[in-house]
Amino acid sequence: MTVITLTLVYLSHSRIKMLLRGVKPILWLIIFTVLIQILFGHGGTVYFHLWFISITSLGIINAMMIFVRLLLIIIIATILTITTSPSMIALGVETILVPLKWIKVPTETIGMMVSIALQFIPTLIDELDDIMNAQRARGVDFGKGKLIKRAQSLVSLIIPLFISSFRHAEHLADAMEARGYSDEVKRSHYQLVAWTKLDWIALLFMILLTAVVVLVRS
């Protein structure tokens, strides 16, 4: 799995720096999980024992496995988001959901929702920045003071952010309706993706890979 991911990294021409930046926010989560595994794992040779804490060989191996697994998940997710545009991801989601259409699930609407959600992330980050500056200028010191005070200062961020999200949503809905959007109409796509030989190969490869993984683990 690691080999495949590294190949993907190579193929995607992405820079290591960017991938590592994706890991940063959950670094503490990873470290925490790894530590728990090391300290509380059972089985294998016991290297060190103290009350309920024991460091064992199996524990360390497990910890390593988890570490690599988490890292791979994040790297794969990062590769997806930096190589594929939000609209393509949305199209993908829509296509995967096609079987659900038979039981009357509005797949196109779901695809649209996904793409809108993805596209709004940068807008909302900008907005959050503005609001944070405004509240700072009114004397809020984020990340300082007692827990209650910190929670209060978060309220002064979250409420304006909610309100502006709703406002954005309303404006967007108006703009879309003004241009004739309706979920009852069959929509065509701006980007057309044709199913090529390469896609068959990729699909076969993924099926094989899944089979191998299942066989090895069982």
Next chain:
Amino acid sequence: MDKQIILKNVDFIYQPDLPSEKQALTNVSLEIENGEFMAIVGKTGSGKSTLVQMINGLLKPTLGEVTVGDIKINNQTNNHNLSELRQKVGMIFQFPEKQLFEDTVLKDVAFGPLNFGDDEPTANTKAIKALSIVGVSKKLYDRSPFELSGGQMRRVAIAGTIACEPQILILDEPTVGLDPNGKNEILKIIHQLNEKGVTIIMVTHDMDVVAQNANRVVVMNKGRVSSDSTPRELFANPELIANNSLALPDSVQIYYDLVHDGIQLSQIPLTANEVVEQITQKRSGVK
């Protein structure tokens, strides 16, 4: 007069050491005196907003030093010791109504003073005073700020900053998106504060506002100060105006149109009244 704000050789770089790094200010030096009404103009992206955020410590200079009163800010300054500075320097951003969040108007305005360490009665007194300055009536104090009209929301938001009783007030495009009436009211409030001795620093694109209000205007271009003069001196320099893609205020446009038609007024008029005055003067001179 004493120098209230001093910027000395200030550089600012966004995201240094990253591929996206961007130099927003280069070697900016400015001295601002107590009680000035200064306008900052320039193209989008010329560094106006960055410049004003330097003054209340939202951004710290990458190089150089900013002094406000006896507070100094450089790249060593700790983010958590800026409360005194933030109280001294009030900042009103573009679309300040975005900052509203409390459940009543009065509470929202009192939020700033409370943060700066006032107890509740004092904060409420300051809030009421600020609300009366901006002309929000008592009836609205207990209403939710989100039920108000756009112009009222903006006034409440401005009151939220005024209530902190700053000595320096920075405004970033305070009149954008308001109707002419709302705009004039906001400008009147700013003027009143200035008369009471509050230093005003205003970022704007509106040259009429500059001509009619400011006593000093700084033109920013690509992160540098490209001119620093009185409005009258600035508008006497059409080349500088054109180079910075600035517009002329109506009154100055009339002056140049008259020059084009061979009529020379005695000086560049800044307000409608001055235009009328000078034209009448000219006519009586001709007679």
